[in-house]
Amino acid sequence: MRIAELSSRSGTSIPTIKYYLREGLLAAGTATGRNQADYPEQHVHRLRLIRALIDVGGLSIAAAKDVLAALDSAQLPDLELLGTTQHALGRAAGRDRGSAVWRAAREEVVALARDNGWRVGSDSPNLDQAADAVAAMRALDQADLLDCLPTYFAAAQQLAAAEVAAVLRRSDPAQMVEGVVAGTILGEALFGAVRRLAHEHTSITLLEGR
Numbered sequence: 001m002r003i004a005e006l007s008s009r010s011g012t013s014i015p016t017i018k019y020y021l022r023e024g025l026l027a028a029g030t031a032t033g034r035n036q037a038d039y040p041e042q043h044v045h046r047l048r049l050i051r052a053l054i055d056v057g058g059l060s061i062a063a064a065k066d067v068l069a070a071l072d073s074a075q076l077p078d079l080e081l082l083g084t085t086q087h088a089l090g091r092a093a094g095r096d097r098g099s100a101v102w103r104a105a106r107e108e109v110v111a112l113a114r115d116n117g118w119r120v121g122s123d124s125p126n127l128d129q130a131a132d133a134v135a136a137m138r139a140l141d142q143a144d145l146l147d148c149l150p151t152y153f154a155a156a157q158q159l160a161a162a163e164v165a166a167v168l169r170r171s172d173p174a175q176m177v178e179g180v181v182a183g184t185i186l187g188e189a190l191f192g193a194v195r196r197l198a199h200e201h202t203s204i205t206l207l208e209g210r
Contacts (some may be wrong), residue, residue, distance in 0.1 A: 003029070006039045010047035017047065023061055025050050025068055049178060057185045071177045097128065101138060106131035108149075116153050163187065 007014045020026040026046060029037030049071075053064040070080075097103075109130040113120055120127065137146055167179035 001039050001041075001043075003037065003039065006043055006047070010044045010051075012047045012051060020047070020050055023065075025061070025064060049181070052181055052185065057181065067177065067181070071174055097131070099135070102131055102135045105134035105138065108134060112149060112153055116157065118157075159191070 001009070003014055003017060006012075007017060010017075012020075017026065021028060026043065029039040029043070032038050050064060050068070053059045053067055054061070059067070097106075106127060109127055110122075113127070134146060134149075137143070163183045167176055167183065170176050170179060
């Protein structure tokens with residue numbers, strides 16, 4: 001298909017497609033003439049994945065490249081493949097993380113992970129993001145809500161066990177990576193909405209008749 005059809009079918013503008021081509025996120029098509037190329041069907045799906053990473057997931061071009069490089073490498077074992085994808089999805093914009101309060105929050109998160117027997121890298125960006133939230137809650141004097149941290153860990157472990165098992169049942173590396181992306185991005189949106197529904201139900205139940 002020509003680039004105009006690729007644009008129409010993927011919902012991605014032609015200038016954006018050309019940008020992804022220049023940045024190496026999308027493979028070049030087969031040249032059919034001067035300034036013309038033909039693109040295979042796989043490019044439609046690839047563009048949807050790129051847009052999910054960048055537009056929905058909020059990844060930088062560099063982080064998206066990390067995920068796509070893992071996707072394209074047939075040499076990566078499953079564990080490294082999933083780890084690369086999860087780390088890229090966990091990246092966040094830079095913050096001032098040098099305060100004593102933030103360091104204490106990170107140590108608290110690390111200790112909880114260790115107490116739960118979790119095997120996570122000491123450099124995991126998700127430890128930093130969790131510490132961001134804990135430090136912010138302490139700054140807002142919400143320490144009583146942090147008593148729920150063990151419950152967060154227990155619920156997360158149960159959900160992660162189901163999600164990772166589902167991803168690992170896939171034999172195709174591309175589908176595994178997309179499962180991590182969908183589970184992380186769309187799964188977080190879904191879980192957040194369901195959690196708010198649960199809050200609504202619990203609030204009505206507990207406050208009813210007071």
